[in-house]
Structures are given as structure tokens and as C-alpha cells.
Amino acid sequence: MPTLKEVAKYAKVSITTVSRVMNEADKVNPETRERVQRVMRELxxxxxxxxQRLRTSKGQSKLLGLIIPDIQNQFYSSIVRGVEDVAYGKDYAVILCNSDENPTKERFYLDVLQSESVDGVILPPIHQYSKVVEGLIESGVPVVCVDRKLVREAVDTVVVNNEKGGYLAVKHILDFGHKRIAILTSSSQFSSFDERLTGYKNALKDHNIALDDELIKEGDPRSTESAYLFTKELLRLSNPPTAIFATNNLMTLGVLEAVHEEQLNVPDDISIVGFDDMPWARAISPPLTVIKQPGYEMGRRATELLFQRFEDPKREPVQIIMEPTLIIRKSTGRVK
Amino acid sequence: MPTLKEVAKYAKVSITTVSRVMNEADKVNPETRERVQRVMRELxxxxxxxxQRLRTSKGQSKLLGLIIPDIQNQFYSSIVRGVEDVAYGKDYAVILCNSDENPTKERFYLDVLQSESVDGVILPPIHQYSKVVEGLIESGVPVVCVDRKLVREAVDTVVVNNEKGGYLAVKHILDFGHKRIAILTSSSQFSSFDERLTGYKNALKDHNIALDDELIKEGDPRSTESAYLFTKELLRLSNPPTAIFATNNLMTLGVLEAVHEEQLNVPDDISIVGFDDMPWARAISPPLTVIKQPGYEMGRRATELLFQRFEDPKREPVQIIMEPTLIIRKSTGRVK
DNA sequence: TGAAAAGATGAAAACGTTTTACTCTCATTA
DNA sequence: TAATGAGAGTAAAACGTTTTCATCTTTTCA
Incomplete structure (x- = not known):
């Protein structure tokens, strides 16, 4: 690959001048500029x-770091795509990392990203208190949290109103007259799932329905497996639920599989509400009622926040809370 | 962040020695080594x-480039995950790029990757003859093609036997007695879709069924939209197909949506075979019969090939052809 | 007309590593 | 005893940029 030096040689100028031509900083004689540009094109x-990166310590690497739990979860694919699209618009490239919710991996990647001197990092933090992420922020690397919050408030953050999402889902089911509504959520420390559960509880309370611990299942949101098993369990209950709320797209799949295996009719025998509006949700039969999170948009907004911070590092951190929407299709109905 | 220089200062040695401690190349006095390592830990x-990258021109960047058409296509998510997993195992990070099948974007990203001096690049080439990719190879950057081939044979390549995939799918349908089988494939230049179509044609020929152009629809494999429209069209035919073969997962979704909208019963009214075994395929009702491509495994193999090439740049290029498998579920059945 | 300002360019330092070439000390060998 | 070699370390060059500082022209205007 040709270097500045070669361009300079052919154009018969110093490398400084070539560099100037590129960065437009100081003025260069139009003729010289033209000549240099021609050589650059020719070579x-x-x-x-x-x-470039080595020299200009801050804010010029044109590289972003993005750490997500798992790219195979379509909700995260959407976020990734959103990030990538706005990054591309600014000539940035993205280093993608899958953490598997594993703090060791998160740590490893964060170190890599820092030592690659990326201009900024976007991630759903694994823990609400994260030493490593805090450290990164302290050391001056712009960070944006997406999908999940940090306890520390001084970080740019993009999340959806998960509580409202949970509430909307459950209220919709309640409106059909259901009394026994199960929820499949995550056992772990993620703010998002906690909040969805809170929404569930609030909706029940508002309808004067007592909580039944039997109907609250906390599993692994990273695979369909645990949701499948829990659904089977729920259906075997002496007083089984008439509706199930699955709090992410993988869990929804597990529920669906179990329900079909039991030959249950949706929504006549059981109503189902999923979280995340995946492409398959409208293609299946019956089409699935879901709470939609704008994943793509969240990725976009997060990245825009990052770019804004590059421009104005002193800006007050903001929290963007996006609205979930209930998309009513055919998987929910009157209780029979 | 601390630098070599600082470590050297505290350990009271030259930076050369510190560098040696890191790279174990030459021997360093055990005591000195110990002291240096302690300081490194402390700081x-x-x-x-x-x-590091700037200095060691080749093969030490610990960065891989991965260019895919669209991360929102789950088949590619699987590949990405496979790549990432073996990369992580070798302390490599991955720069992910979405080309949207757009040569301009491909070009941009290829330039970026080269100028980031990544150690290698993995991609499904957009064109079978690709100047840019060829150029990259010539310039000495190790490249592995995955999912799609280049005409040039001297590249490591990992693909599935698409022709066989197509054949398997169609033969399976034929065995149920179907005579009118439609195929939804891509209009474009991609080797993979061409081959699937060839498989379709061969299967029909082997069963002495004449081709009917009416039943061959070439659409856009990047969205569900065109498949949806084509399916509607097919169903309106005076002599409509009794089975549909959709040649990728997005198209399958389009078919499903149209079929359900028309209130058709699967498989009694129409049989469906999809390509790619997505998580939702087994969760829907009826569970979908598909041709499975081992995406994750393909990503892994491609990356392993890349690492092998790092070790032995002179190695003869290999083509790995992976076997597709027919997964029979309930979306196919006897013609009524 | 001459001093100052502006315009155009270049030499060299710097970024944080790796690597080459060198120095110094001490032990071994002929 | 002198020559050789091994062992342990260092100084400095190099990678390809950006940036600081300096130099040389040319223009401006009192």
C-alpha cells in the first residue's frame, strides 16, 4: 500500500503538505492541492x-466498540444494525463483541477496545454496578448504555420503558378476562427483566388480582430451552394459566414450542404475548401479539448519542426512554 | 494508560527489556523478568x-474483518457467532461490516479493513468475479470466502452443497406425490441461489416433470416482502402449486405469511419447505420442514482456515463443502 | 520604501511499540 | 594469557501519520 511518503515523492512536495491536503486544516495552494490529489488518485x-490512530490520541480512530450478549438473539441483531448504519454514515467501522453475559469476556473485550483506542463504546452492561465499565468511563472513553442501565446515572443511556411494556402486555390479557396469567422472565440481575416483572405485578394489582408465585417463572433468557420446560410445567399445574407472557423473543419461542406440542389451540386454549416483534411473529399462525421494542431505533439513537458526545464531551448525560408498543394480532383472545 | 516507557522506568530497565519480557522472544534474566512483570501488574x-500493529506490519494485529450482507438475516448471525467464538479463543477481536449486497459498501469496508491492517478477512463475496476482493488477495491479505464462492479457485472457501440442498428439498416434496412445485429464489448473481435452483431442476428432471417457468419466481432474498407478493401471485394461478420451496429464511417467512393470510392449511392445502433451520422453525405450527445449513459451523471452519493460513501462508487453498440436511417436520405432506 | 502580515511550504518531533545493531561483563577454551 | 563466545542488557531506528515550529516568499499598507 502506498504511503504518505510515496505520494509526497511523486507530487514533489513534503509529506506535511500531503497531510494538509487530506485534512484541509491549513490552506494549501490550489495548484499544489490539485497535483497532490491527482497523485493520490493515481496511486x-x-x-x-x-x-493515524497512534498519532492522534483521542477521537480520530473512526472505530466504535459494540459489546452485546449474543448476536444470535435477534433483538440484538437489530441494535447492531442500527449502530452500524449510523456508524457507516460517518465513515466509522464497528468492532463487534459477544459477551455471553460473561463478565470475563466483557472484561477482555473492554480491554481490547480500549487498547485499540476506539472512539467510543456501546453496550448493555452485564451488571448494574460494573467496575470495569465505570473504569472505562473514568478513563475518558465515551460510553453509551443501551437496553440496560447502569446504577450510576452519569452515562448516556437508551432503554425502553420496560415496566410499561410489561404493564401493557398484561393489561391487554386482563382485558380479555383472564385471571391466571403466567410470566416467564429472567432470574438474573438485568434491569430490563426486573422492570417487565414490575409491570406485570402492577397490572395485576390494578385489576385486584393477587400474585401467585406459581405463575412467575424465572429462567434463562438466552435460550428457548428453559422457557419450554417451564411452560410444560405450567401446563401441568392443577390450575394452569390461561395466558402466558414471555418477556423476550427466545423465551417466546420456547413457550410456542411447548404449547404446540401439547396440541393446545392458541388463543382458544391459551393466550400468548411475546416481547420483541421479530420478523417471524407476523408470519406464524396465529400471528403473535407482542410488545414491540424498537431495537433498530435504539441502536441508532445510542450511536447518535455517542457522536454527539464526541462533538461536545462536556454535555450533560441524557437518558432516552423509548416507548414500547403493543401490537395486537391473533394469539390473544377471550378466556373460554 | 501506562506505556512501555513507564513500566521501564519503574522497573529500572530499558523499554527493550520490557518488550522482551512480553514477547518471550529472547531470554531475560529471571530476576529481571520477575521484577518487570510485577511492575506491569501494579500498573x-x-x-x-x-x-503494536503499526510496528509489526503483518500478522499481529489480532483483528479479523468480517463482511456480511446483513446481520439481521439469522443465517448470517450464526456465521458471525461461529467466527467470533473461534476468534475469541485466540484472543482475536472482529470488525463486523454489513454490506447490504452493495458493492460500494463492500469496497469501503474492504479499504477500512486493509487500512486497519487486519490479519485476515472473511466474507461471502457479492460478485463471483470481484476486482476488489481479488485485489485484496493479491496484496497479501489472507481471505476466506464463506457461503458464496469466487470464480477464482485459489481462495480458501467454505460453502454448503447448495445444489444438493435444493435437490433434497424438492425430492422430499416429490416423494409425497406433488407435481406442481414452486420455487422462490434470488434474481441475482449469487452462486448459492443458482445452485439451489439447479438442484430443484435436477430433482424435477429425475422425476420426469417438465419445468414450468410460471412456478419459478426470482425475487429479493433480503426481505420477506417479495416472497410474500410472489406467493400471493402463485396462489392466484389457474393451476396453482401444491408445494412451495423457499430458498432462504427470509423468503420462507414471506411464504408463510401469505399462506396464512389466504387461510390455507399447511400441509393439507399446500406443503412448504424452507431453507435454513432457524430457531422459530420448530416452534411454529405446524413445525417447518427445512433444509438445514450449518451456519455456525461454517463460521467456525472459515475462521479456522484463516488461522491455518496465518501459520502456513504457502498452504494450498482448500474448498470445504459442507453437507446440508433435510429436517422433516410437519409442513410437508401428501398431496390431496 | 520598508516593515509587518499573510501565504505556502518543509524539517523534525511525537505517538508506543518491535527490532536491529551494538556494548559490556564474565566464563570458557586453545 | 589472549581470543572467543555466551549472556544480559541498551540505544536508536523504524512503522505512517499529525503537529509544532521554522523558513522563505509574497502581499499589504502606512
Whole structure:
């Protein structure tokens, strides 16, 4: 690959001048500029980003770091796509990392990203208190949290109103007259699932329905497996639920599989509400009623927040709370 | 962040010695080594990868480039995950790029990757003849093609036997006695779709069924939309198909949606075979019969090929052809 | 007309590593 | 005893940029 030096040689100027032509900073004589640009074109010169990065310590790497739990979860694919699209618009590339909710991996990738001197990092933090993430922020790397919050409030954050999402889902079912509504949620420390559960509880309370611990199942949101098993369990109850609320898309799949295996009719025998509006939700039969989170949009907004921070590092951190929407299709109905 | 220089200062040695301690190349006096390592730990020293990269031109960046059409296509998510997992195992990070099948974007990202001096690149090439990709290879960057081939044979490649996949799918339907089988495939230049279509044609020929152009629809494999429209069209035919073969997962979704909208019963009114075994395929009702491609495994193998090439740049390029498998579920059945 | 300002350019330092070439000390060998 | 070699370390160059500082022209205007 040609270097600045070669361009300079052919254009018969110093490398400083070539550099100036690129960065438009100071003025360069139009003729010289023209000549240099021609040579650059002829040699198909591409600046070496590594060298650029080494020299300009902050904010010029044109690289973003993105750490997500698992790209195979379509909700995160949407976020990734949103991030990538706005990054591309600004000539940025993205380093993608899958943490598997494993703090060791998160740590590893955070170190890599820092040592790659990325301009900024976007991530749903694994823990609400995260030493590593805090450390990153302290050391001056712009960070945006997406999907999940940090306890510390001084970080740009994009989340959806999960509580409302949970509430909307459950209220919708309640309106059909259901009394026994099960929820499949995560056992872990993630703010998002906690809040969805809170929404569930609030909706029940508002309808004067007592909580039944039997109907609250906390499983692993990373696979369909545990939801499948819990659903089977729920259906075997002496007084089984007439509706199930699954709090993410993988869990929804588990519920669906179990319900079909039991030959239950949806929604006549059981109503189902999912979380996340995946492409398959409208294609299946019956089409699935879901709470939609705007994943793609969240990725976009998070990245925009990051770019805004590059421009104005002193800006007050903001929290963007996006609205979930209830998309009513055919998987919910009157209790029989 | 602490630098080599600081470590050297505290350990009272030259930076050369510190560098040696890190890279174990030459021997360092055990006592000195111990002292240096202690200081490194105390300062929480992380080598600056950018500087490392700049200095050691080839094969030390610990970065891989991965360009895929669209991360929102779950087949590609699987590949990405496979790549990431083996990369992580070798302390590599991955720069992920979405090309949208757009040569301009592909070009942009390829430039970025090269100028980031990644150690290698994995991609399904957009065109079978690709100047840009060829150029990259010529310039010495290890490249592995995955999912799609380049015409040039001297590249490591991991693909599935698409022709066989197509054949398997159609033969399965034929065995149920179907005569009118539609195929939804891509209009474009991708080797994979071409081959699936060839498989379709061969299966029909082997069963002495004439091709009917009416039943071959070439649409956009990047969205569900065109498949949906084509399916509607097919169903309105005076002599409509009794089975549909959709050649990727997005198209399958389009078919499903249209079929349900028309209130058709699967498989009694119409049989459906999809391509790609997505998590939702087994969860829906009826569970979907599909041709499974081992996406995750393909990602893994491709990455392993890349690492092998790092070790032995002279190695003969290999083509790995993976076997597709027919997974029979309930969306296919006897023609009524 | 001459001093100052502006315009155009270049030399060299710096970023944080790795690597080459060198120095110094001490033990071994002929 | 002198020559050789091994062991342990260092100084400095190099990677390809950006940036600081300096230099040389040319223009401006009192």
C-alpha cells in the first residue's frame, strides 16, 4: 500500500503538505492541492488508519466498540444494525463483541477496545454496578448504555420503558378476562427483566388480582430451552394459566414450542404475548401479539448519542426512554 | 494508560527489556523478568495494540474483518457467532461490516479493513468475479470466502452443497406425490441461489416433470416482502402449486405469511419447505420442514482456515463443502 | 520604501511499540 | 594469557501519520 511518503515523492512536495491536503486544516495552494490529489488518485492512496490512530490520541480512530450478549438473539441483531448504519454514515467501522453475559469476556473485550483506542463504546452492561465499565468511563472513553442501565446515572443511556411494556402486555390479557396469567422472565440481575416483572405485578394489582408465585417463572433468557420446560410445567399445574407472557423473543419461542406440542389451540386454549416483534411473529399462525421494542431505533439513537458526545464531551448525560408498543394480532383472545 | 516507557522506568530497565519480557522472544534474566512483570501488574499495563500493529506490519494485529450482507438475516448471525467464538479463543477481536449486497459498501469496508491492517478477512463475496476482493488477495491479505464462492479457485472457501440442498428439498416434496412445485429464489448473481435452483431442476428432471417457468419466481432474498407478493401471485394461478420451496429464511417467512393470510392449511392445502433451520422453525405450527445449513459451523471452519493460513501462508487453498440436511417436520405432506 | 502580515511550504518531533545493531561483563577454551 | 563466545542488557531506528515550529516568499499598507 502506498504511503504518505510515496505520494509526497511523486507530487514533489513534503509529506506535511500531503497531510494538509487530506485534512484541509491549513490552506494549501490550489495548484499544489490539485497535483497532490491527482497523485493520490493515481496511486490509489488510502491513509493508514493505524498510524493515524497512534498519532492522534483521542477521537480520530473512526472505530466504535459494540459489546452485546449474543448476536444470535435477534433483538440484538437489530441494535447492531442500527449502530452500524449510523456508524457507516460517518465513515466509522464497528468492532463487534459477544459477551455471553460473561463478565470475563466483557472484561477482555473492554480491554481490547480500549487498547485499540476506539472512539467510543456501546453496550448493555452485564451488571448494574460494573467496575470495569465505570473504569472505562473514568478513563475518558465515551460510553453509551443501551437496553440496560447502569446504577450510576452519569452515562448516556437508551432503554425502553420496560415496566410499561410489561404493564401493557398484561393489561391487554386482563382485558380479555383472564385471571391466571403466567410470566416467564429472567432470574438474573438485568434491569430490563426486573422492570417487565414490575409491570406485570402492577397490572395485576390494578385489576385486584393477587400474585401467585406459581405463575412467575424465572429462567434463562438466552435460550428457548428453559422457557419450554417451564411452560410444560405450567401446563401441568392443577390450575394452569390461561395466558402466558414471555418477556423476550427466545423465551417466546420456547413457550410456542411447548404449547404446540401439547396440541393446545392458541388463543382458544391459551393466550400468548411475546416481547420483541421479530420478523417471524407476523408470519406464524396465529400471528403473535407482542410488545414491540424498537431495537433498530435504539441502536441508532445510542450511536447518535455517542457522536454527539464526541462533538461536545462536556454535555450533560441524557437518558432516552423509548416507548414500547403493543401490537395486537391473533394469539390473544377471550378466556373460554 | 501506562506505556512501555513507564513500566521501564519503574522497573529500572530499558523499554527493550520490557518488550522482551512480553514477547518471550529472547531470554531475560529471571530476576529481571520477575521484577518487570510485577511492575506491569501494579500498573495494570495493557500493551497498546495500535502501536503494536503499526510496528509489526503483518500478522499481529489480532483483528479479523468480517463482511456480511446483513446481520439481521439469522443465517448470517450464526456465521458471525461461529467466527467470533473461534476468534475469541485466540484472543482475536472482529470488525463486523454489513454490506447490504452493495458493492460500494463492500469496497469501503474492504479499504477500512486493509487500512486497519487486519490479519485476515472473511466474507461471502457479492460478485463471483470481484476486482476488489481479488485485489485484496493479491496484496497479501489472507481471505476466506464463506457461503458464496469466487470464480477464482485459489481462495480458501467454505460453502454448503447448495445444489444438493435444493435437490433434497424438492425430492422430499416429490416423494409425497406433488407435481406442481414452486420455487422462490434470488434474481441475482449469487452462486448459492443458482445452485439451489439447479438442484430443484435436477430433482424435477429425475422425476420426469417438465419445468414450468410460471412456478419459478426470482425475487429479493433480503426481505420477506417479495416472497410474500410472489406467493400471493402463485396462489392466484389457474393451476396453482401444491408445494412451495423457499430458498432462504427470509423468503420462507414471506411464504408463510401469505399462506396464512389466504387461510390455507399447511400441509393439507399446500406443503412448504424452507431453507435454513432457524430457531422459530420448530416452534411454529405446524413445525417447518427445512433444509438445514450449518451456519455456525461454517463460521467456525472459515475462521479456522484463516488461522491455518496465518501459520502456513504457502498452504494450498482448500474448498470445504459442507453437507446440508433435510429436517422433516410437519409442513410437508401428501398431496390431496 | 520598508516593515509587518499573510501565504505556502518543509524539517523534525511525537505517538508506543518491535527490532536491529551494538556494548559490556564474565566464563570458557586453545 | 589472549581470543572467543555466551549472556544480559541498551540505544536508536523504524512503522505512517499529525503537529509544532521554522523558513522563505509574497502581499499589504502606512
Amino acid at each position: 490509489d492512496y488510502q491513509p493508514n488508519r493505524v498510524a | 495494570d499495563y495493557q500493551p497498546n495494540r495500535v502501536a
